[in-house]
Amino acid sequence: GKARSRGVELETQMELTAGFSATFNYTYADSKIIANDLDPLSVGQQIGGVPRNRASVGFTYVSPRGWRVTPQFRWLQASFADNDHTLPVDAQHIVDLAASYSFSGSAEVFVRIENLFNQRYIADNSGFNPPLRGTPLSAFVGAKLSFR
Numbered sequence: 001g002k003a004r005s006r007g008v009e010l011e012t013q014m015e016l017t018a019g020f021s022a023t024f025n026y027t028y029a030d031s032k033i034i035a036n037d038l039d040p041l042s043v044g045q046q047i048g049g050v051p052r053n054r055a056s057v058g059f060t061y062v063s064p065r066g067w068r069v070t071p072q073f074r075w076l077q078a079s080f081a082d083n084d085h086t087l088p089v090d091a092q093h094i095v096d097l098a099a100s101y102s103f104s105g106s107a108e109v110f111v112r113i114e115n116l117f118n119q120r121y122i123a124d125n126s127g128f129n130p131p132l133r134g135t136p137l138s139a140f141v142g143a144k145l146s147f148r
Helices: none
Strands: 002-017 020-035 053-062 067-076 092-102 107-114 122-124 138-145
Touching: none
Parallel strands: none
Antiparallel strands: 002 020, 020 053, 053 067, 067 092, 092 107, 107 138
16 A cells, blocks of 8 residues: 655744743644555545644743743644544543752752643544543652752
């Protein structure tokens, strides 16, 4: 068989005001099957597992006292896990939150929360096993030390 993939990815980061910045990312993927002798019904379909559109936007605040806070919103368009488009994968609307505090140039503590509102969605649908849900609310806490 043959497939064709084309698209565009755009990303920008801008400073809004002192201490505030924004990041935006968008990906468009036109990935289609253009020939498939073993499965002619898949010809013209978006390749399984590749959402056509995805985007994210985040805002960061950095305080003069060492705090950094970044909420981020991620979106993936609904898609299909298979080339015949019989196994749906949900659209995903996920909010993440990251925060850190820098004690000095060499010590920092941080927390990152993924899927802050515990959204439930199908993230993978192989057809061999029951559909898999996306990662639920997850928190990561840590510290970074730099030795110079």
